[in-house]
Amino acid sequence: MSAPAPSMHSAAAKTRAEKLGLRLERANLDEFADTLLALARTDANVVAVTSDSRGSGKLGPFGQQHPKQIVEMGIAEQNLVGVAAGLASAGKIVFAVSPACFLTARALEQIKNDVAYSDNPVVLVGISAGVSYGALGSTHHSLHDFAVLRAIHNVAIVAPADNFETREAVRLAAVAETPVYLRFGKAPLYRLPSAGTFELGRARLLRPGSDAAFVATGETVIHALLAADFLKERNGIECRVLSVPSIRPLDTGAVLDAARTCRALVTVEEHSVHGGLGEACAALIAEAGLARRFGIAGLPDEDTVTGSQAEIFRHYGLTMEGLAEKMTGLMSR
Amino acid sequence: MREERELILKSLRYRKELLRVIKNAGAGHTGGDLSCIDILNVLYNRILRVSPKTFSDPNRDRYVQSKGHCVEALYVVLADRGFFPAEELETVCRHGSAFVGHPTRKVPGVEQNTGALGHGLPLCTGMAIAGKLDGAPYRVFTLLGDGELAEGSNWEAAMAAAHYGLDNLTAIVDCNTLQISGHTADVMNSEPLEAKWASFGWAVRRVPGHDFGALIGALEHPLEKGKPSVVVANTTKGKGISFMENVAKWHHGVPNDDEYARAIAELDAAISALEGVPA
Ligand SMILES: Cc1ncc(C[n+]2csc(CCOP(=O)(O)OP(=O)(O)O)c2C)c(N)n1
Ligand SMILES: [Mg+2]
Numbered sequence: 246m247s248a249p250a251p252s253m254h255s256a257a258a259k260t261r262a263e264k265l266g267l268r269l270e271r272a273n274l275d276e277f278a279d280t281l282l283a284l285a286r287t288d289a290n291v292v293a294v295t296s297d298s299r300g301s302g303k304l305g306p307f308g309q310q311h312p313k314q315i316v317e318m319g320i321a322e323q324n325l326v327g328v329a330a331g332l333a334s335a336g337k338i339v340f341a342v343s344p345a346c347f348l349t350a351r352a353l354e355q356i357k358n359d360v361a362y363s364d365n366p367v368v369l370v371g372i373s374a375g376v377s378y379g380a381l382g383s384t385h386h387s388l389h390d391f392a393v394l395r396a397i398h399n400v401a402i403v404a405p406a407d408n409f410e411t412r413e414a415v416r417l418a419a420v421a422e423t424p425v426y427l428r429f430g431k432a433p434l435y436r437l438p439s440a441g442t443f444e445l446g447r448a449r450l451l452r453p454g455s456d457a458a459f460v461a462t463g464e465t466v467i468h469a470l471l472a473a474d475f476l477k478e479r480n481g482i483e484c485r486v487l488s489v490p491s492i493r494p495l496d497t498g499a500v501l502d503a504a505r506t507c508r509a510l511v512t513v514e515e516h517s518v519h520g521g522l523g524e525a526c527a528a529l530i531a532e533a534g535l536a537r538r539f540g541i542a543g544l545p546d547e548d549t550v551t552g553s554q555a556e557i558f559r560h561y562g563l564t565m566e567g568l569a570e571k572m573t574g575l576m577s578r
Numbered sequence: 579m580r581e582e583r584e585l586i587l588k589s590l591r592y593r594k595e596l597l598r599v600i601k602n603a604g605a606g607h608t609g610g611d612l613s614c615i616d617i618l619n620v621l622y623n624r625i626l627r628v629s630p631k632t633f634s635d636p637n638r639d640r641y642v643q644s645k646g647h648c649v650e651a652l653y654v655v656l657a658d659r660g661f662f663p664a665e666e667l668e669t670v671c672r673h674g675s676a677f678v679g680h681p682t683r684k685v686p687g688v689e690q691n692t693g694a695l696g697h698g699l700p701l702c703t704g705m706a707i708a709g710k711l712d713g714a715p716y717r718v719f720t721l722l723g724d725g726e727l728a729e730g731s732n733w734e735a736a737m738a739a740a741h742y743g744l745d746n747l748t749a750i751v752d753c754n755t756l757q758i759s760g761h762t763a764d765v766m767n768s769e770p771l772e773a774k775w776a777s778f779g780w781a782v783r784r785v786p787g788h789d790f791g792a793l794i795g796a797l798e799h800p801l802e803k804g805k806p807s808v809v810v811a812n813t814t815k816g817k818g819i820s821f822m823e824n825v826a827k828w829h830h831g832v833p834n835d836d837e838y839a840r841a842i843a844e845l846d847a848a849i850s851a852l853e854g855v856p857a
Contacts, residue, residue, distance in 0.1 A: 297766075317759070321728040380672075
């Protein structure tokens with residue numbers, strides 16, 4: 246009777262993930278909540294601020310175990326961010342947790358002035374980001390968050406691709422001296438191959454290659470990795486894959502190296518094609534004077550189709566198959 | 579009495595239909611749909627001067643559902659009023675459908691796109707100011723959640739609506755005392771509502787929110803000349819399904835097969851009981 250929840254990956258993509266030895270882990274949101282709970286346990290200064298978002302942020306156990314370290318603001322995102330900035334100014338380690346769509350749109354001025362400009366090191370946690378809310382529609386999508394935050398000085402923008410990147414990002418954000426925006430989805434994710442330590446401003450090389458490159462961020466990275474493997478097998482293309490958890494600071498060296506070495510470069514993100522990782526890379530590459538075959542995979546500039554997150558990804562080609570197609574199209578042009 | 583009975587029956591049927599839509603879509607805001615469906619019933623069947631034929635008439639009454647998450651209730655009532663064929667409800671939340679899980683103008687009869695809370699009252703304030711500027715006869719209505727009232731935009735609009743003496747504007751608060759995380763009184767208390775709205779310059783009436791007579795009485799005419807009206811409807815979240823009433827988790831709970839069958843059985847029993855009573 247109910248529509249079966251469509252999977253994020255085709256059967257072929259799942260088989261390929263298995264072949265690569267990738268294991269399905271939990272949602273980044275769950276990893277975030279547990280990491281934050283662990284931090285709160287050892288540091289009473291850690292405070293979570295919520296906007297009727299405790300359940301959506303998986304902070305139920307946090308609230309039960311540390312009732313004095315959670316501040317509920319009700320459905321009031323502007324107040325959430327303003328209050329978070331005030332708490333941070335008074336020495337608290339503040340995680341302001343709210344759906345990414347509302348946090349980065351409704352409270353944008355508070356982010357710009359009270360957090361970024363006034364340099365209050367709040368950790369802004371955008372939950373159920375991108376198109377995680379699926380058929381709830383455009384009010385609930387955050388396809389603008391990278392764009393608006395990139396235009397505001399002094400906020401690190403971080404979109405972890407798996408549970409490892411999430412854990413590391415949360416720990417780094419807690420000790421950061423400037424504001425950080427973290428962005429999480431709620432779908433279970435594959436654990437990506439290990440690729441060294443996690444640092445802000447450092448891309449992670451998940452797969453070497455010098456024919457083509459995927460430069461991907463957040464929860465689309467897995468699709469790029471599978472596409473690269475698929476392209477090797479089907480077309481003999483050696484495709485580099487960079488996971489770029491931090492869009493700011495951006496690992497300009499890694500992006501430029503990929504652009505210099507590879508014939509074609511495709512960026513991938515769960516964001517509008519405008520103003521995100523893709524345009525950041527495009528500007529970087531153009532300013533370096535490099536002319537490359539270049540494509541941006543993301544959500545096009547249109548009213549987003551109705552559907553679950555998986556259906557939306559499939560609709561716009563943010564899948565192994567879709568990305569492989571985009572890359573071969575670009576290379577044969 | 580006859581009129582009351584007709585509305586009660588209609589609401590029972592709406593409840594069945596919205597549960598069916600939620601079950602079919604695998605998603606929905608069940609608790610809040612059930613708390614506001616009687617209000618929507620009264621609005622669309624007794625108060626609003628709007629129909630599929632007059633929907634593009636500049637003088638039509640306007641309704642904006644600010645608590646947009648309870649979209650299933652709105653879609654069901656619009657289908658019943660003939661804005662689109664009821665079969666289209668099968669596509670709610672499906673890939674490629676116009677029926678998004680929050681009100682969208684892609685669906686005939688929907689005035690404004692909502693879903694982010696705290697937008698309906700400012701929008702309606704603008705519509706009501708336009709009505710005054712044009713000397714137009716229409717009224718403007720919006721439905722707010724009690725949790726939603728924490729959004730500051732509501733109070734900015736409340737101040738403006740009173741400032742401009744918008745007696746063509748009526749806000750209805752679906753005061754079911756719950757929001758996602760639990761009781762509104764615990765999450766972020768919005769009471770005392772009468773005192774708050776009155777101090778902002780509004781005419782206020784609190785009514786039992788599932789009492790058709792009381793709702794009609796409060797909504798039929800503006801409460802006071804020269805002031806915007808607010809009707810605080812004391813409702814029950816999950817109203818009409820015994821095991822959903824006043825239970826926070828039904829905010830966006832989707833019934834499993836067994837729960838669905840039990841819910842429909844309760845509504846069917848209520849319908850039979852009512853139909854057995856001579857009018
Ligand atoms: C700006 C904004 N913040 C958060 C949400 C998420 N949200 C959807 S419904 C809801 C609770 C609403 O409670 P209430 O207004 O009391 O509505 P009801 O009880 O009638 O469902 C929340 C927080 C939202 N839709 N919009
Ligand atoms: Mg409520």
